[in-house]
Amino acid sequence: MPVSERAQNLPPYIFAQIHQDIAQLERNGQSVIDLGISDPDQPPREDIQDVLCDQVQHPDSHRYPSYRGLSPLRHAVSQWYYRRFGVSLDPDSEVLITGGSKEALVHLALATVNPGQAILVPDPGYPSYQMPAALFGFESIAMPLRAENHFIPDLERIAPPEWSRIQLGFFNYPNNPTGALAPADFWHHVIDQAHRHQWTVVSDLAYVDIVYEGQAHSILEYPGARDVAVETITFSKSYSMQGFRLAAMVGSPKILEAFYRIESQINAGVYLPIQYAGVVALQEDISLNILATYQTRRDFVVSALQQKGYPVFTPPATLYVWLPVPKPLSGTTFASSLLHQHGIAVAPGIAFGPTSDEFIRISLTQPLDILQHALARWPNAYPQD
Numbered sequence: 374m375p376v377s378e379r380a381q382n383l384p385p386y387i388f389a390q391i392h393q394d395i396a397q398l399e400r401n402g403q404s405v406i407d408l409g410i411s412d413p414d415q416p417p418r419e420d421i422q423d424v425l426c427d428q429v430q431h432p433d434s435h436r437y438p439s440y441r442g443l444s445p446l447r448h449a450v451s452q453w454y455y456r457r458f459g460v461s462l463d464p465d466s467e468v469l470i471t472g473g474s475k476e477a478l479v480h481l482a483l484a485t486v487n488p489g490q491a492i493l494v495p496d497p498g499y500p501s502y503q504m505p506a507a508l509f510g511f512e513s514i515a516m517p518l519r520a521e522n523h524f525i526p527d528l529e530r531i532a533p534p535e536w537s538r539i540q541l542g543f544f545n546y547p548n549n550p551t552g553a554l555a556p557a558d559f560w561h562h563v564i565d566q567a568h569r570h571q572w573t574v575v576s577d578l579a580y581v582d583i584v585y586e587g588q589a590h591s592i593l594e595y596p597g598a599r600d601v602a603v604e605t606i607t608f609s610k611s612y613s614m615q616g617f618r619l620a621a622m623v624g625s626p627k628i629l630e631a632f633y634r635i636e637s638q639i640n641a642g643v644y645l646p647i648q649y650a651g652v653v654a655l656q657e658d659i660s661l662n663i664l665a666t667y668q669t670r671r672d673f674v675v676s677a678l679q680q681k682g683y684p685v686f687t688p689p690a691t692l693y694v695w696l697p698v699p700k701p702l703s704g705t706t707f708a709s710s711l712l713h714q715h716g717i718a719v720a721p722g723i724a725f726g727p728t729s730d731e732f733i734r735i736s737l738t739q740p741l742d743i744l745q746h747a748l749a750r751w752p753n754a755y756p757q758d
């Protein structure tokens with residue numbers, strides 16, 4: 374049977390490919406430590422699990438949920454924004470519930486970009502930001518994130534003719550994969566450019582709670598954001614609810630309404646017990662124990678890599694270490710040798726953008742003893758004399 378050129382030409386999703394490679398090696402008897410995907414290993418809080426189980430028994434739970442999301446959950450998101458950032462959101466027009474942020478970010482492009490128009494995509498950046506261009510044929514314009522610029526894009530480098538095609542820009546601080554935070558004045562500049570050139574900003578706040586030093590900001594704290602921006606939050610990283618598939622998109626009512634038009638044609642809302650679990654989750658912030666656990670892992674990995682001779686940047690936030698690989702290797706060859714010779718799976722930098730192949734990404738969602746095993750197997754940056 375014929376399949377579309379789109380499906381044929383799309384490379385496999387990087388983390389699906391890594392899982393496949395690991396499964397193959399394990400079938401051949403090799404043990405592999407997976408530091409590829411970020412898949413929080415800490416369990417969700419007990420009260421979250423309890424409400425989920427209770428709600429599953431409710432006689433109406435199996436029914437279609439509302440397309441915009443459960444009203445108590447939209448109110449809980451709005452209250453969370455106020456508590457966290459002092460931002461007031463109208464739960465009816467400025468909050469939508471979605472089945473995870475990954476698909477919401479891809480569908481947002483359908484709601485904001487026309488054929489022939491362009492999207493600003495960070496390089497490196499979360500791989501799904503590349504998907505609207507790959508799937509729907511939009512143009513993708515790269516925003517390089519470089520260590521010398523603290524992994525912040527330089528919007529001044531975008532040429533005037535490009536601004537006329539740009540309709541949407543993806544931003545993500547705390548940042549996957551670099552672990553960087555944006556400085557407090559960064560959003561003023563982005564909002565100013567969005568007003569000037571009339572494009573939509575999306576701020577992906579997936580790692581809002583995974584911050585060790587410094588502070589995460591919501592774009593909605595800044596004047597003028599509500600006209601040009603939406604923001605996504607997810608329950609996946611803060612509350613280890615990644616398998617639940619629950620997130621929210623908030624901000625500009627006009628952009629949310631366009632997103633809702635598209636989303637309500639494709640999806641039918643999130644299972645009600647999961648949304649009730651989300652209401653309970655938001656009553657508390659991330660557990661300090663969980664945050665301390667991640668920080669201990671980060672400190673261990675960074676210091677072990679430094680001892681092995683790697684010039685590694687200590688990430689102030691997120692669940693990743695973004696590691697420059699020893700020259701003249703590429704991230705792809707280094708990741709391949711880590712997997713096949715040392716039994717460690719990591720994500721090659723190229724998965725996050727075409728100019729990021731001098732790096733690999735290490736995920737911190739494995740317990741400390743597993744990370745210790747991995748680092749014991751890890752090669753030195755340069756062979757010892």
Ligand SMILES: Cc1ncc(COP(=O)(O)O)c(C=O)c1O
Pocket residue numbers: 411473474475476499545549577579607608609615619620
């Ligand atoms: C930056 C970023 N955004 C979004 C997501 C997707 O999260 P969700 O589980 O809500 O789809 C991830 C997942 O790793 C991520 O790293």
